[in-house]
Amino acid sequence: xTLHEFFYMGGKGFYVWGAYGMALLVFVVEVALxxxxxxxxxxxxxxxRDAEGEE
Amino acid sequence: MNAxxxxxxxxxxxxxxxxxxxxxxxxxxTTLVFFVMVVSLFPLGVGKGELTxxxxxxxxxxxxxxxxxxxxxxxxMFSADYLDGTLEQILLAPQSLSVLVLGKIVAHWMVSGLxxxxxxxxxxxxxxxxxxxxxxxxxxxxxxxxxxSMIGAVGxxxxxxxxxxxxxxxxxxxxxxxxxxxxxxxxxxxxAGGVTYAAHLELLCALLVAAAVSxxxxxxxxxxxxxx
Amino acid sequence: xxxxxxxxxxxxxxxxxTFYALAGKLAPWFAxxxxxxxxxxxxxxxxxxxxxxxxxxxxxxxxxxxxxxxxSMFIYLxxxxxxxxxxxxxxxxxxxxxxxxxxxxxxxxLIALWTGAFWGRPEWGTYxxxxxxxxxxxxxxxxxxxxxxxxxxxxxxxxxxxxAALLAIVGSVNVPIIYFSVYWxxxxxxxxxxxxxxxxxxxxxxxxxxxxxxxxxxxxxxMTFWRVRSxxxxxxxxxxxxxxxxxxxx
Numbered sequence: 001x002t003l004h005e006f007f008y009m010g011g012k013g014f015y016v017w018g019a020y021g022m023a024l025l026v027f028v029v030e031v032a033l034x035x036x037x038x039x040x041x042x043x044x045x046x047x048x049r050d051a052e053g054e055e
Numbered sequence: 056m057n058a059x060x061x062x063x064x065x066x067x068x069x070x071x072x073x074x075x076x077x078x079x080x081x082x083x084x085t086t087l088v089f090f091v092m093v094v095s096l097f098p099l100g101v102g103k104g105e106l107t108x109x110x111x112x113x114x115x116x117x118x119x120x121x122x123x124x125x126x127x128x129x130x131x132m133f134s135a136d137y138l139d140g141t142l143e144q145i146l147l148a149p150q151s152l153s154v155l156v157l158g159k160i161v162a163h164w165m166v167s168g169l170x171x172x173x174x175x176x177x178x179x180x181x182x183x184x185x186x187x188x189x190x191x192x193x194x195x196x197x198x199x200x201x202x203x204s205m206i207g208a209v210g211x212x213x214x215x216x217x218x219x220x221x222x223x224x225x226x227x228x229x230x231x232x233x234x235x236x237x238x239x240x241x242x243x244x245x246x247a248g249g250v251t252y253a254a255h256l257e258l259l260c261a262l263l264v265a266a267a268v269s270x271x272x273x274x275x276x277x278x279x280x281x282x283x
Numbered sequence: 284x285x286x287x288x289x290x291x292x293x294x295x296x297x298x299x300x301t302f303y304a305l306a307g308k309l310a311p312w313f314a315x316x317x318x319x320x321x322x323x324x325x326x327x328x329x330x331x332x333x334x335x336x337x338x339x340x341x342x343x344x345x346x347x348x349x350x351x352x353x354x355s356m357f358i359y360l361x362x363x364x365x366x367x368x369x370x371x372x373x374x375x376x377x378x379x380x381x382x383x384x385x386x387x388x389x390x391x392x393l394i395a396l397w398t399g400a401f402w403g404r405p406e407w408g409t410y411x412x413x414x415x416x417x418x419x420x421x422x423x424x425x426x427x428x429x430x431x432x433x434x435x436x437x438x439x440x441x442x443x444x445x446x447a448a449l450l451a452i453v454g455s456v457n458v459p460i461i462y463f464s465v466y467w468x469x470x471x472x473x474x475x476x477x478x479x480x481x482x483x484x485x486x487x488x489x490x491x492x493x494x495x496x497x498x499x500x501x502x503x504x505x506m507t508f509w510r511v512r513s514x515x516x517x518x519x520x521x522x523x524x525x526x527x528x529x530x531x532x533x
Contacts, residue, residue, distance in 0.1 A: 006330065010340035012405050016329075019344045019401040023351070023394045027502070030390050034509045041516035045531045048520055209453060213446045219436045226432055227450060230425040231457050234464035241468060258467075262460075273453060280445040 061154055068158025069165070075135070076166045082131060087170045090124040094178045106183055113182035114192060114243035118236050121171050121196060125203040126225040128167040129211045132159060133278070137215055146282055152275040160201075160208045160271065168200030188246045191256075198259040199239040205270040206231050212277035234262060297376050299515045300524045306508035314505035320498035327491035344402040346491055350499040352395035352416070355423060356458070358388035358503060362430070363455035366448030378444035379518065381451060382434060383511035387503050389427035395420050415466040422461050426454040440518065 009016045059067065076083055097116045098109055136142040145155055175196050179189045210228035217223060242255035328346030335342040362384040369377035399417045400410040411417070430447050437443035519525050 009343070010334070012339060012341035015341050015401045015405050016343055019398040020325075020347055022397045022401075023347050026390050026394050030387065030506060033386070034506055034513070037510065037513040038516070041513045041520075042530055045516060045520045045525055045528070049526050049531060052526070209449075213433060213450060214436070217436050219432070223432060223436055226425070227429040230422045230429065230461070231453070233422060234457075234460050237464040237468045258464075273449070277446065277449055280442060280449060283442060283445075 059150065061151070064150055064154055065158045065161070068155055069162045072159055072162030073165065076131075076162065082128075083166050083170075086124050086128045086167055087174065089127060090120050090171055091174060091178065093120040093123060095181060098181050109182045110184065110247065111244075113179060113184050114188075114240035115236075116182070117175055117178060117192065117196075118199075118240045121168075121200060122203060122229065122232055122236060123225075124171060125167060125200065125207055126228065127221060128163070129207040129224050129228070130221055131167075132163050132208060132211045133215055134211075142215075142278070143282065146278060152278070153271040156208065156212075156274045156278070157267075157271040160204050160274070163208070164201050164204040168196075168204055171200060172196045184243075188243050191246045191252055192243045194256060195239040195242045195259060198256065198263050199235045202235050202259075202262050202266045203232055205266040205274075206235075208274045209270055209277055212274045212281060215278070215281040235259070238262070297374050299376055299379070299519050300522075302376055303512055303515045306512050310505045310508035310512075313501045313508070317498050317501035317505060320494055320501065324491055324494035324498050327487060327494060332487045332491050333485055338406060341402065341405040344398050346495050348395060348398040348402055349492060350496045351391045351398065352420060353496065354499050354503060355388055355392035355395050355420065358384050358391060359423060359427065359451075359458070360455055362388060363451040366451040370445060370448045370452075375444075375518070376515075378448060379511055379514045380507070381448060382444070383507045383514055385427055385431050385434075386510065387506045389424060389431065391499070391503070392420055392424040392427060396424060413465075413469070415462060415469045418465045419458070419462045422465075423458065426458070430454070 007013055007017075094117055097112065101109055101112075133142060136145065146152065148155070172193055175193050176189045179192055184192070207224070207228050210224045213227065214220075214224050238255045238258045242252040242259070245252035245255060324346065329343055332343070332346075334340055362381045365377045365381040365384065368374060369381060396417065399420065403412045403417075404410045430451055433450055434443045434447040437446055516525060525531065
């Protein structure tokens with residue numbers, strides 16, 4: 001199929017790309033959330049280590 | 056102390072909980088009033104002219120109201136005993152915890168579910184439901200509301216003492232109650248359509264039996280988890 | 284002797300510290316494979332596969348809808364399985380795995396719902412159809428939310444793990460019952476079901492679906508492994524081995 005056909009999807013482009021677009025968005029958000037969770041967890045560990053180190 | 060047989064134990068627990076509930080009659084009545092009010096709002100909202108529409112939505116409305124009323128009253132099942140320490144003693148008792156829990160569930164149903172069954176015909180009249188549908192509605196509620204109490208018991212036991220309160224229990228329990236809703240209101244809808252409704256009621260019976268056999272034990276486990 | 288060494292290996296990896304390292308090594312591989320499979324699968328589904336006779340191009344949504352839908356159910360069962368293991372054997376890692384699976388499963392069911400609605404709109408004219416599968420998917424989404432909410436509402440980690448585990452097990456027993464009841468309700472109300480037309484399903488379609496299934500599955504594994512690593516760090520932050528991790532040094 002041509003590039004135009006690819007985007008147009010037989011007139012149903014909104015639905016197809018709306019669906020896949022949302023899926024992509026969710027994946028991106030999930031990856032961001034997982035990375036953020038790791039950052040926060042490591043931050044907590046460092047805080048504890050530094051507190052310990054002062055004793 | 057004489058050893059109690061299981062039926063005697065059950066009656067003892069039910070009687071105790073009923074006596075305690077009667078002392079706090081206001082709690083019991085508010086649930087009933089809530090049920091009546093929610094159901095009454097729909098004819099008012101939809102308008103008397105739309106009689107056929109009201110006929111069709113009546114079973115669903117009554118069932119949803121029964122569900123909501125059941126959720127509201129769940130907090131009462133264990134929280135009073137939890138707060139004054141009785142629940143701890145119940146957990147330590149040598150008798151079967153499942154039987155004790157079953158007693159509490161029965162008492163809860165008698166106070167929250169049974170009044171709804173009795174009120175339902177009056178409410179059905181507000182929707183203009185004919186007598187045969189009212190009968191099936193009552194029977195369906197009679198079979199279904201105990202199941203709601205039983206599923207609710209699991210939720211109440213898991214959320215013992217938590218801040219979330221009624222909303223959290225409802226979030227946990229409502230999805231699990233959907234089969235009851237489907238078969239219960241479906242039975243009445245079938246009568247309206249002139250089709251046999253026996254299958255729906257039989258399925259409700261099956262749910263009732265399955266719940267009666269499993270939920271007391273599961274609730275007992277949930278109580279142990281919450282009270283460790 | 285053979286079964287002994289197997290037993291030892293099993294319990295070795297049930298220790299959070301060992302699993303942390305293992306998950307860290309494996310996750311990037313699953314992520315990379317998933318990315319490659321997505322590219323292949325999307326090409327196959329969006330470009331290579333033929334147009335459906337009845338539904339036109341909109342049917343191509345199934346290549347994301349079906350895998351995420353199936354996986355959302357599979358992940359729930361897996362979550363309940365880990366929850367049961369945690370309750371029976373009292374292993375902390377099992378509970379952590381259940382907690383790590385939940386958000387991924389919930390997000391998959393969200394995608395399944397959204398893509399289902401976007402498939403339904405061109406097909407049936409409305410964004411939402413109360414057919415058995417979509418309705419069960421919605422309820423599954425609620426069950427996930429309930430699990431996450433319950434776990435988050437309990438401060439004591441042990442009680443949180445065990446309560447949420449029990450809820451997951453109760454939910455998993457209920458899912459078939461819920462599906463059956465909704466299916467029953469559907470046949471009464473004659474709700475249409477989603478289908479791809481034609482008795483003969485084109486092999487390219489089948490292969491595309493399979494590739495997308497694996498792509499989503501490997502993605503889920505990677506996310507779960509990465510998430511469980513964070514959970515391990517959160518729970519075990521008072522231990523020696525966590526303190527001495529290279530990533531913990533500022």
